[in-house]
Amino acid sequence: MALPEMKVMGLGTPGNDKIRSFFMDDLLTGKPRFVGDRHFAGQLYAVAKHATVDHANITKIDASEALKVPGVVKVLTYDTNPEWARTAPILYKTVPFYGAPIALIIATDWYIAQRAVNLVKVDYEVLPAVIKTTDVMADDEAMTRDTSAPLSGRFADSNFQSSGVTNRGDVDAALKSAAYTRTISDMPWTTRYQHQPLEQYEALAYWSGDEVYVYIASQNIHGHHRSLHNWTGIPLNKLHVYSPGCGGGLGTRLNNPEALMAVFASKEVDGRPVLYKCTKKHSMLFGGRQFDARSVITIGCDKDGKLVALDVKYVCNGYGAGITPIFSKTLTIPNMRYEGTRLYLNDQDRCAWRCVNDPPTGYHFTHALDLVAEDLNMRPDEIRLKNIMGEHDVDQDSGLPFGTKEVNACLDKVLQESGFASKWHKPGTKKLADGRLHGIGVHCHHDSHGRIAGSDRATIVLMLQDGTAAVLDGGSAPHNQMTEQAIVAAEVLGLKIDDVKTPVYGNSDATLNGGMHGGSSFTGSTGGATMKAAEQCRKQVFEAACKNATFSAVNAKPEDLDSKDSVIFLKRDPSVKATFAAICSSALNPIGGIGHGWNNVDADGTGGLQRPKDGFEVGHNTEMGSACADVCEVAVDPETGEVEILEHWNAVGTGRVIYTDGVLQQMGSGTELQVNMALYYGDIKDIPTGNIIGTQYTESQMITTLDCNPSRYHLYPIEGDNHTGPLGAHGIGEPCVGGYCCILSAIYNAIGKWVDTDHGACNPDRVLKALGKA
Amino acid sequence: MSKETNLVSRREFLKDAGLVVGGATVGSAALLSACKNNGKSGSVTKYVCPLDSKEFDSLQALKDHYASAHEGVALPDFKTLNINGVDYSLIINDYWSLAWVLRETLGLYGTKVGCDMGQCGACTVIVDDKPMYACLLFACEMEGKKIRTVEGLADYGNKLNKVQQAFHDANATQCGFCTSGFLMAAQALIERNSSPSEDEVRHALSGHLCMCQNFKKTIEAVVAAGGK
Ligand code: FES
């Protein structure tokens, strides 16, 4: 598909790859000040005491010894302000999970507060705990509910949080008549993804009269503004929320209780500034992600591997995340039934999970599909190629066209670049010269990222008198997405990228709502707002230009003008020109625009398809998402169980690339995360016993540079036109993460056994166990 | 509204000042007032209690406060730390880490604290030419050592040095929280091995975590900085 000519955007646009993050040089010189880098006169520090049981009533808290420590100012508990504690997750009276905060120690320095934590004595009345999904399943194989199961305590009468069902065609009939069927229920428990930022969870707040000022690491500054208001009742205009940055961990910065902790603590010390910091140990417990996910999958197909039916039951303990079966929009499956259930366990709270539950379901399905291919004497790539949805297929449930769909192109690319067909072999049959076992695996999906949603988002673009533009996009943190917004504004206005700035972010007082700050939705949705705001500015600049002597001398009308590289010129005679600076400095009125975000279908009818597609007209509603495919080649040492990634190919459907280097960064990160998820992440909790086994970074085995060999990653952005959004672009970062199952498939291909990942990573011990050596 | 420390002013001051006295905890008021007074000299007008942040106009007033408010607790001695080539005389509690003093006493917030327990490398500074975790070092034991932070790499952020420029060229930051630590480790590596191989870079940076998973570009940047 031919893309419209672009001056700034697009993978092939000269100079795009030279654009760097707008915040790069500040970050390289240590200038940015994150929340913990803020300091106000008279500031105090707060540290929480965390529960050491899974489920209990607190019968007594004795803080008398802690209060004797010089420097300790106050100790707060649930009883200090039951009203706030009831409406918000601050300090618990009934402990719902190990690590829940139960007291807050406020002191003059961080070390004093930490020391005093140990002196706070707590008496518990321990209650039955639900720590794994099977605790609430009457029949794990059939995944049916046990109504007599013990309760987690989150709700009085149920452990069930929600469920999602997809139903298409007649699954039972199709399975009955299928040439081949297989049910897989004994698959490995999923690995988990630990979405842990490097920055400690922390927040700073102070009161000035009845006005409250809060600093938090947020990816949704206006969302936090509103939720703090909802929790505390503080009027919105008296609540000032700032996010000076996020030290990684987008995905966990949506519903941060630490802001409330700081506001609460500051109120109790007469408004003095309080910095609440969560220790790393408790950040790991409190913000960690460890999913207990089970599936039973039945696949039916014809003898050539053409899928005719899929029946999936899936149970997990994921909170706040949707249950979207990624295979639903990846392969053509005429009959499908999917039942996903989320449970409340006595386990740490989680906010939205990166990849929205896709990795466990994706892993389980990849595993099942590879087994079916093996039964049918097919290669894993063959069964996928036979069933992959094409660019022009419509969604199998809604019948809507896809805004973009490059999953087949991604799969083709990685298969071709890796030489998959010639390298694949029967599982467990190929040795390398050094005695290690060789394996190769593939995975592809079209998942729920890359959506465009949010007409409530808004961006302000202002033209300054020096001819530069200021983009106030309502974003929360100086991440790549804000650089993207600047590129969009430069594109629309015809400015050089250096003439666009993003001076204000993370400020509930000075920006409009930019929505949730994550690549997947910010790019398309807030990008649409930036585009509209910049268009308004462009119109005003051209109107002002027509009043300027240069253009009034030739009777120019706004429609006669164009702009490029920060110069406005007459289309019919480009030698008649003026700089933005000349026009803006002499303009009689201020120049600025406000744009609202782009929804799939906006109330004003401007959403939906922006370009016709496959017979669907402009304005028609669409399905959206992002595509990704991966191939990984590994060597497994049968003596030690060590796995080495030999090569890794990753392709992502990018839509139009706005910020080339940002896209490559995200793809590289996604690929490294795959390695982390597949091979390294340790467990925080041992799910079968409920024991806390690793709350430190080193215990959790994060990857380092030793585990990443840059010359072995091959990244392929697959550019295409997203017909839904105005920009032809969408977010691309996270789809890569779910591709981690290609590494596990490659290990299967190497050793001929599926490693029981035992709800953790595929570490050497587990590989040896699969090989019968442990 | 509370008054926040002005970091830029403070850094400007620190760059020029030879001596700071009594700037314990964020003795920001002390440091700022000194900055505003003359910007060049090392004199200060406030002494800050390291236990409760109360400010005093004289050392004697601080001592008197200590004796009455913190009975039985000895006021720590002054220690002289050499940071980015400048000597600072400071009151340091013996349990304060170097990272704490750099950040909370001197306002050098470029040194980040990710774990505060020697696991992530975010707090890395160069001590006598070796990269070290500042969260694991007691500040009071740092007398006589030469300490370098990210602010000292190139003129307090007014320009980029070779390693920083290589990070810029490779776009080797995402959120940037880990970046100072990586930069300091990379700087120490380049100083002892001017042209490290990719494997040498991977080993030298292996004590650092990046939770944005930006290793590929970081490794490429450091290799490029050495020119191999
Ligand atoms: S903060 Fe020092 S190693 Fe993590």
Ligand code: FES
């Ligand atoms: S760039 Fe975010 S932690 Fe490394």
